[in-house]
Amino acid sequence: MSILTWTYIMVGLTFSLYIFIAWISRVRDTKGFYVAGGGVPPLANGMATAADWMSAASFISMAGLISFLGYTGSIYLMGWTGGYVLLALLLAPYLRKFGKYTVPDFVGDRYYSDIARVVALICAIFVSLTYVCGQMRGVGIVFSRFLEVPVNTGVLIGMAIVFFYAGLGGMKGITWTQVAQYTVLIIAYIIPAVFISMKITGTPIPQIGFGSHIQEGQYAGQFLLDTLDKLNHDLGFTAYTQPGAKSMLDVFCITFALMVGTAGLPHVIIRFYTVPSVRAARLSAGYALLFIAILYTTAPAVAAFARYNMIDTINNKPYAEAPSWFKNWEKTGLIAWVDKNNDGIIQYRAGKPFKGKPKFSGKTGPLGQKLVKNPITNSPNELYVDRDIMVLANPEIANLPAWVIALVAAGGLAAALSTASGLLLVIASSIAHDLYYRMINRKATEKQRLLVGRIMIGLAVCIAGYFGINPPGFVAQVVAFAFGLAASSFFPIIVLGIFSARTNREGAICGMLAGIIFTAAYIINIKFMGGKPWFMGISAEGIGTIGMVINFIVTIVVSSMTKAPPKEIQDLVNSIRTPRGAGAAVDH
Amino acid sequence: MEKNLKEYWSKNVTFMSILLVIWAVVSYGCGIIFVDALNAVKISGFPLGFWFAQQGSIYVFVCLIFIYYAYMQKLDREYDVHE
Numbered sequence: 001m002s003i004l005t006w007t008y009i010m011v012g013l014t015f016s017l018y019i020f021i022a023w024i025s026r027v028r029d030t031k032g033f034y035v036a037g038g039g040v041p042p043l044a045n046g047m048a049t050a051a052d053w054m055s056a057a058s059f060i061s062m063a064g065l066i067s068f069l070g071y072t073g074s075i076y077l078m079g080w081t082g083g084y085v086l087l088a089l090l091l092a093p094y095l096r097k098f099g100k101y102t103v104p105d106f107v108g109d110r111y112y113s114d115i116a117r118v119v120a121l122i123c124a125i126f127v128s129l130t131y132v133c134g135q136m137r138g139v140g141i142v143f144s145r146f147l148e149v150p151v152n153t154g155v156l157i158g159m160a161i162v163f164f165y166a167g168l169g170g171m172k173g174i175t176w177t178q179v180a181q182y183t184v185l186i187i188a189y190i191i192p193a194v195f196i197s198m199k200i201t202g203t204p205i206p207q208i209g210f211g212s213h214i215q216e217g218q219y220a221g222q223f224l225l226d227t228l229d230k231l232n233h234d235l236g237f238t239a240y241t242q243p244g245a246k247s248m249l250d251v252f253c254i255t256f257a258l259m260v261g262t263a264g265l266p267h268v269i270i271r272f273y274t275v276p277s278v279r280a281a282r283l284s285a286g287y288a289l290l291f292i293a294i295l296y297t298t299a300p301a302v303a304a305f306a307r308y309n310m311i312d313t314i315n316n317k318p319y320a321e322a323p324s325w326f327k328n329w330e331k332t333g334l335i336a337w338v339d340k341n342n343d344g345i346i347q348y349r350a351g352k353p354f355k356g357k358p359k360f361s362g363k364t365g366p367l368g369q370k371l372v373k374n375p376i377t378n379s380p381n382e383l384y385v386d387r388d389i390m391v392l393a394n395p396e397i398a399n400l401p402a403w404v405i406a407l408v409a410a411g412g413l414a415a416a417l418s419t420a421s422g423l424l425l426v427i428a429s430s431i432a433h434d435l436y437y438r439m440i441n442r443k444a445t446e447k448q449r450l451l452v453g454r455i456m457i458g459l460a461v462c463i464a465g466y467f468g469i470n471p472p473g474f475v476a477q478v479v480a481f482a483f484g485l486a487a488s489s490f491f492p493i494i495v496l497g498i499f500s501a502r503t504n505r506e507g508a509i510c511g512m513l514a515g516i517i518f519t520a521a522y523i524i525n526i527k528f529m530g531g532k533p534w535f536m537g538i539s540a541e542g543i544g545t546i547g548m549v550i551n552f553i554v555t556i557v558v559s560s561m562t563k564a565p566p567k568e569i570q571d572l573v574n575s576i577r578t579p580r581g582a583g584a585a586v587d588h
Numbered sequence: 589m590e591k592n593l594k595e596y597w598s599k600n601v602t603f604m605s606i607l608l609v610i611w612a613v614v615s616y617g618c619g620i621i622f623v624d625a626l627n628a629v630k631i632s633g634f635p636l637g638f639w640f641a642q643q644g645s646i647y648v649f650v651c652l653i654f655i656y657y658a659y660m661q662k663l664d665r666e667y668d669v670h671e
Contacts, residue, residue: 074641078615088653211633223633241638277671286653300642578669
């Protein structure tokens with residue numbers, strides 16, 4: 001059977017499974033809709049959290065990024081896992097004991113202030129919306145590459161599926177589909193990695209394989225990482241395993257901002273409201289990270305294999321003899337080759353071959369290569385490779401069977417859909433619960449609230465779909481925003497809200513505003529106005545760390561100068577510190 | 589009772605702080621600050637600093653959460669605040 005047939009079968013089967021699960025877990029009350037009735041077992045919540053967290057970016061792009069960044073790629077590996085330690089130790093158990101529906105709920109109640117609630121609400125919506133646009137785009141891209149339908153049709157199909165199971169089942173529907181989606185995506189990630197590890201190093205475990213010897217070819221008998229260091233060095237890149245691409249301070253700040261940002265992301269936090277107890281919240285954070293770690297420890301191995309494979313199979317090889325996958329991806333515009341010295345041989349070196357992303361002129365060169373219109377650079381590098389193809393092309397590069405390639409497509413879709421649905425629920429609950437019910441209509445009936453929740457999911461799906469079809473040019477830039485804002489707004493005031501009973505309303509509002517304004521101004525200056533990173537050379541991705549420190553300082557100083565929070569708030573803080581008495585999440 | 593809860597909380601905070609120190613040492617220490625020094629050591633094909641940054645730190649993170657879970661299980665029972 002062809003790859004296309006296999007892909008239709010895999011995608012068809014997995015999508016039917018999601019729809020089936022959604023139908024059996026449909027809900028009739030707001031508690032089911034927002035927190036899945038509060039009865040999700042820790043193991044299932046761990047899987048759902050892992051699927052929720054691992055997006056199209058983790059599944060498709062991360063290994064590719066690491067492949068090109070080498071050691072420096074660790075910022076994503078540590079940054080996107082280390083946050084779970086903070087979550088498990090500092091936030092999850094206490095937020096679970098507090099037991100409301102959303103993050104703005106906690107901020108608004110703990111700081112007895114609707115202003116704080118609104119600031120939190122706006123941040124939650126902004127962060128989630130930023131994130132969800134990228135997911136819809138990811139769905140469209142996987143569809144277009146593997147099912148040969150236009151990107152827009154792909155986005156529309158994705159929207160319909162997500163709306164069906166998120167609208168019908170709310171958090172409950174999402175949770176159980178995410179459990180299925182985790183299973184699909186992890187199998188799809190591991191199988192090709194095992195195949196490739198076997199092929200290059202003869203070790204079936206990729207985590208061990210990338211520290212082993214190469215089996216055959218001109219580098220046989222050498223350690224893979226030694227070979228990569230040497231190849232990178234010879235081609236003019238920083239050695240693969242050594243730092244150097246970014247300053248140590250910058251690596252430090254970016255990693256920290258990603259960790260703290262992860263712990264402050266509303267769609268991750270909200271998952272811990274769905275488990276039955278404080279004990280379950282602690283345990284499910286452990287399961288979540290364990291399930292995430294399976295992919296995150298495989299990714300750097302995939303990255304190293306892909307880097308080796310790519311250099312080994314195409315560098316200094318005549319274009320005429322390039323493998324078929326090379327030409328397939330050239331057709332999609334994700335690979336381009338400019339024969340600068342007219343020798344007919346592909347030279348891959350450090351530096352950009354030409355400016356920007358390839359724009360083909362429609363003509364072909366003497367060897368059949370597609371010619372680009374982009375201005376050529378002086379760099380000896382002749383090859384453009386989009387980093388996103390590393391995971392998607394890997395099975396083809398390694399000549400794996402058609403069903404494995406189809407499985408990767410289904411996995412990419414599972415990763416994008418599971419994250420999209422979690423984010424859409426946060427957006428819907430922020431508006432339907434925090435804004436409509438808590439602030440506009442306190443007398444709304446259960447039925448009305450459920451209806452508003454469903455309408456909001458529908459609306460959010462449409463907005464996300466719109467941005468998926470017409471991606472704003474700034475999506476890549478605003479990801480820095482999502483983490484920066486989560487780190488500089490939520491994290492400090494939630495931690496202080498739990499660990500310092502003295503922190504009051506005035507402190508929290510000033511702290512959040514100071515953190516957000518500083519971080520947003522710094523990122524906007526760099527990303528949109530072409531400014532330089534003026535604060536100790538820290539890049540936009542890492543500035544959330546400084547914003548967080550500012551938030552902490554301002555909150556503590558202002559709190560100590562203003563009057564202590566009322567008695568009932570101090571009692572609330574004491575009560576969330578002990579597990580006993582955590583009923584299911586309640587509404588009030 | 590009041591004193592007991594204070595003691596429970598301070599034990600929790602102390603243990604948590606120890607775990608967070610380990611968290612910082614493996615990721616920021618071994619993986620970032622001392623990466624050059626550790627890279628001089630090799631274990632099989634892995635330079636040690638690189639291994640910590642791309643593998644070791646993640647394994648430690650997973651262990652830390654389960655250790656905290658187990659410790660708190662015990663502590664909750666000891667102070668009779670378990671669910």
